[in-house]
Amino acid sequence: MTHDGPADHLEQNRRFWDDEAAAWHAPLARDHWSRTEPSWGLWATPEPQVTVLPDGIAGMRTIELGCGTAYVSAWLARAGAQPVGIDLSEQQLATARAMQEEFGLDFPLVLGNAEKVPYEDDSFDLAISEYGASLWCDPYRWIPEAARLLVPGGRLVFMRYSPLFALCASPEGAASTRLFREQFGLTRLEWGNHVQFILPHGEMLRLLRSCGFVVEDLIEVQAPRPAHRDYAEVSADWAHQWPSEEIWKARLAG
Template sequence: MNVDATPGVPGASAESVLGTAGIARRAVGAAESERASRAWWDADADAYLAEHGHDIGDVEFLWCPEGLREDDARLLGDVRGRRVLEVGAGSAPCSRWLAAQGASPVALDLSGAMLRHAAALNARTGIDVPLVQAGAEHLPFADASFDLACSAFGAVPFVAQPQRVMAEVARVLRPGGRWVFAVNHPMRWMFSDDPGPAGLTVTQSYFDRTPYVEVDARGAATYVEHHRTLGDRVRDLVAAGLVLEDLVEPEWPEGRGTVWGQWSPLRGALFPGTAIFVTRRT
């Protein structure tokens, strides 16, 4: 895991700050999952950005560790003059890129620490993107208030009720509005997070939806990831009144040597690591 420079605890890891004592596989409700995610990203924000800030940039729209950028993919279409919601924005490089393209973005994230980084980067770049702290399952916006919505590995893998996220995004989108989000490819759930040879062996069932949970000594969650199968994701979208227009599975580019968490050239050459859902509100 990453090393965090949490205020008052210089150099402490997120695990030590949160008292992570072990791993559990158990059900986790929405409230516990949200508490864990908020605490984790508050504790890990400094370290995550120290490690990956160069990769994601200050004013860049990177969809995934495979290196796919919105400059090239154009999955959102023409963003000029569009009001755009970024869900799980982190330090908000995607939202600043959108603003630089002539859009009017709003960057939403659960973590106050991540949003403090976003505010500092707004000041450093001179691109002042509005920042909102809230969870993705309860969006604090009026119905039909955005033309587009996007998320590059933000929020969706960490919520207990992803179907509610889809419904909430559909609610705040105007008719015809596009919602594009990138998540871990569902088949990755079968493998460990090892980017090396050990990560090529199936260790659990693709159909086991029991969350991955790190816990403290009392058994409370300190980190949570939730699994949905490919079919689950599609059903969540359909139930929300969204139309799936494309499913992008970025291939690992030849010559790209980046190792990013579980993503690596070794694994990327054999099976997908990212799924990007391109949808539209009816």
């Protein structure tokens, strides 16, 4: 399976995170870093509810693809893993380094592109992405790269917006009960100053299989009632009725 689309999303998204998004995302970093137990995504879904992290995480070599402020890698480090974080935003990594110093954790943070990671084949036991490469990178590039980086039997776990959310995401505001775009051909979403990627389930499944992955689980996340907040792109009420986000778990065959 190949994909020959444009790669201009990397520069667009780097500018978005360096020039705009980092300013509002940085204040959230301390809250995420200070959590004693991981909670995932928009609705802070507790780790015991979804079991994102595999058993035996202690000692695993892990890479967070599109790490942002690297709070996921911080959770992994506290669990005994050996994490590496990679992100293309200097501003996000600057915040991550400040958090490392504040919380007394130290692990490699790499300025780079999750679609072309400067590590050798078979370097990691776990690749993970929570709204990082899983949303902001071309899946036809970053998923084969994750497969290259993982040892046989290695795990890939990622969280992203759901395809249903992408179909219902309104150009003017929060997700609607109407469909605003077609599912066939859904891949690249242009949002003016940044680009996101969401594949339908069938296409994602075929892509993962073509890269040697065995899909072990797909969790469609339901927002709780009551939820701690709404978001500009989706309300908690909408996400209680339909999944706004999902978690994929896969294992590299071999």
